[in-house]
Amino acid sequence: MIIKKITVKGEKGFSISLGRINYILGENATGKTTFIKLILYSLGTNIDSFIEEIDKSKYTDHVELDVELKSGNSYRFIRKLPSSGSILVIPLNEHNELVEEEVEIKNLEEFSDMILLEEGYGTQEIPYGNNNKANMRYYFMLRAVTADQDTPAYKILADLGGSVRNYINNQSLIKKAIIEALLGKENTEVQKARLKLQKLFKERSSLISKIQVMSEVSTSSGLNNEEFSEIVKLKNKNKIIEKIEGIKEEKDRLSMENYRYISQLETMNSKINDKSSLKLTKENASIRQDVNQLILQRDDITNVSQTISTEIETLKKMIIARQIITLIPVEICPVCLQKTSILPPTDGHCSYCSNEIASDDLERISQYKRMLEESLFEANKVREELLIQIKETEKRKKNIDKKIEKLKEKFLKEQQQNNTPAENIIESIKERVEKLTKNEQMLEVHLSYLNTIDELKLQKNKFEFEIKILKDELDQLEKNVFYSEEDKLETWRKLFSEELNYVFGNNMNATLDSEYTPLIDNVNIRNMSSASLKVATRLTYLTSLFHLKEHIDINHLGFILLDSPKDKDLDTDKYGRFLDIIEKSHSGQVILTGSILEMDLYNKEHVIMTLLPDHKLLQ
Structure with a gap:
């Protein structure tokens, strides 16, 4: 340690x-x-x-x-x-x-x-x-x-x-x-080999348990199909893979066949062959076009109305501004704060901005404003009429849609009553695909169990090989242990004597008896009179045993x-x-x-x- x-x-x-x-x-x-x-x-x-x-x-x-x-x-x-x-x-x-x-x-x-x-x-x-x-x-x-x-x-x-x-x-x-x-009766290399061997035995046992569990799970995986029971029992991976590939091919074929029948059924369901239905459909398309035209006209009128309203608001602001400025008397100059009076223009120019004044300017603006207001009134009137037409046309369209839907329901009901072979075939294909998918999933799960078992077996074989090699190494190590207990004890005695004599500075006869008890000049440590020698004996006993590992394993x-x-x-x-x-x-x-x-x-x-x-x- x-x-x-x-x-x-x-x-x-x-x-x-x-x-x-x-x-x-x-x-x-x-x-x-x-x-x-x-x-x-x-x-x-x-x-x-x-x-x-x-x-x-x-x-x-x-x-x-x-x-x-x-x-x-x-x-x-x-x-x-x-x-x-x-x-x-x-x-x-x-x-x-x-x-x-x-x-x-x-x-x-x-x-x-x-x-x-x-x-x-x-x-x-x-x-x-x-x-x-x-x-x-x-x-x-x-x-x-x-x-x-x-x-x-x-x-x-x-x-x-x-x-x-x-x-x-x-x-x-x-x-x-x-x-x-x-x-130690054996050297540390032997001990390490035994520890490693014990660990390998434990890991091998764990793998064997896992293999047994996986084998039991694979045999009870729920694949009770008689078609595959023999394959499952034999644990034949190649046969299972062949069956999975066969199922995938069958599913692809059924998918194409299913698509063909569904397309055929959709074509049949979309057919409305009677003249009244065709006439209603044509009339409905014409009405839809009329509604679109009316909506476009409504939007155009709305845009024109908004433009006229904006122009009227601008003219209103101009007229109101003039009225405010010309009607409110100004007696104080805003610049010099002296009393003043705004005199009427005498030379045809404005007394405020000095621009030339058109004598009919206000009248012209007022007339233009009235014209715009009349146009806005007419535009709003047309817009209201268009909204009424759109509402009536959409109502006609809804009535025709209801008639067409009733005709479709009648046709589909007749189709269902006839119990067409296409629908039966589609349902049969669906059931077959579901069954194949379930079998495919079960086979894939079973295959995964077998793959896992094979991987575990490979690991087990690897452990078996390592165990065999380690057993051979351990046998050889045990044969090579040539130091007997007496050899170890003699080497320890020598080290103990050398270290004690070095520490104490004397040439004493220091040894260990068969019970590993220190003897100094044939005197047991308990019976020594020198306290200093007892301490030195104890310390060198521990250190010589500690150093023995450097000489003998x-x-x-x-x-x-x-x-x-x-x-x-x-x-x-x-x-x-x-x-x-x-x-x-x-x-x-x-x-x-x-x-x-x-x-x-x-x-x-x-x-x-x-x-x-x-x-x-x-x-």
């Missing part, structure tokens, strides 16, 4: 991405231990208590952890704070985007089983004292990669899962099962969590050499918290967070 990012949401929170080696440095009570606890909590471990900001003040809502598992799948785990019996599991795609349609809510047991399977461990029962059995849980595995501050150094494996798990945590058989699971979790591992009993020189071992790691992920007062001991490039009293983890 690779832990990519951790986020705490709420009124107070944080978000930080993680690399291969990660140092979180800070002063006491700034959140270093809380950081490690939040990771363990996100991975399904129960935590008895967090800091006050989480437990009591409720400043946090939930914690999110983005991870990539050995199966190649990436997820975001979301768990409610400060405690919850379920975890939200959301897949992440290749762009690190949430695949929300595949979200699942799992209880802690289901969550543990999911990770164990995807990490290549599988689920198992672990027997321990008095015929008791415990199911393997992922938090069991976390005990072998975590160095916390609550567990005494001599216990080596961290006491995780809360106080209710103390009895289980102290069982030696469970501790041994944890280490054996990390060592084991199934380690792939990361270690070290919460302030220096401890009060480990001096600075020894701790500095321990950090050298961490820095020399070539693979896997290290998450370590430490004191900011010892900043000089750490590789600054790997410090991802610094915590201070005024800059704590949860701000």
Whole structure:
């Protein structure tokens, strides 16, 4: 597993991405231990208590952890704070985007089983004292990669899962099962191959189920036509396609025949052969022409009337203007405001505009106006007469239309009573086309089912081929596993001895017994008198198992969590050499918290967070 990012949401929170080696440095009570606890909590471990900001003040809502598992799948785990019996599991795609349609809510047991399977461990029962059995849980595995501050150094494996798990945590058989699971009976390539094979089996089963369902649907598709029943039973796609093409050709032929009979029937229905009907039709056409002529005359008269009315209005305005100007006395000059009098013209020119005055101008205009008014009266009179003629002519037309319609109804009634063969044939063709269309649709649906089944079978065959290839590869991998459990243990013993002697600076006889318990100069870690040696033994036990995967292909979790591992009993020189071992790691992920007062001991490039009293983890 690779832990990519951790986020705490709420009124107070944080978000930080993680690399291969990660140092979180800070002063006491700034959140270093809380950081490690939040990771363990996100991975399904129960935590008895967090800091006050989480437990009591409720400043946090939930914690999110983005991870990539050995199966190649990436997820975001979301768990409610400060405690919850379920975890939200959301897949992440290749762009690190949430695949929300595949979200699942799992209880802690289901969550543990999911990770164990995807990490290549599988689920198992672990027997321990008095015929008791415990199911393997992922938090069991976390005990072998975590160095916390609550567990005494001599216990080596961290006491995780809360106080209710103390009895289980102290069982030696469970501790041994944890280490054996990390060592792995097969290498990780075998585990990956088995996971892939399991996935292929699942996908193949899903395809087989789909094929069965589609086959059942195709046989009950409702195509009960005896003509096609044998074809459907045989699932003969070529025969079905031939039948569909035949139906289309038959429908085209019937369509042409139907058009011919409909045209014949329309021609028969449009015939009105009696003389009275022909006479009425001719008379109706003449009346329609008369109406059109009258309407044109009416429109012409209307236009003339409008023109005359406009001209009369203009003349009225001219006469009224003259009367107003000449009859109203003007005693004050509008320019100089002096009293004045308008004298009558003496030289034949207007005293206002100085234009020459025609003596008969007013009389001429008045006569012209009267002539226009008489013309308008005559035009309106003609227009009224035209409207009366139009109304009477349209009335005559409506009467003739009614007579023609009655004759048509009489003729059609006679046609229907005669029950013409054309109508019967058209109806028969219509029924035949409807039946053919229904059969065509049913055959096409059945053909689509068969095509889908064939596509599913092709996919199934592809899976069968991949399964065969993978089985052969798995057989070969299993044959190539030549490291025995003793080989792994001897390599681990060597690494453990080298790392412990390097850290402690002495040449001690450090080894592991058959129960994977550390022995230093033949002394069990529990019986050691040196507290400093106990701390160094615990740390190098975890790191040597972590580094073992670089020498032998084991199934380690792939990361270690070290919460302030220096401890009060480990001096600075020894701790500095321990950090050298961490820095020399070539693979896997290290998450370590430490004191900011010892900043000089750490590789600054790997410090991802610094915590201070005024800059704590949860701000």
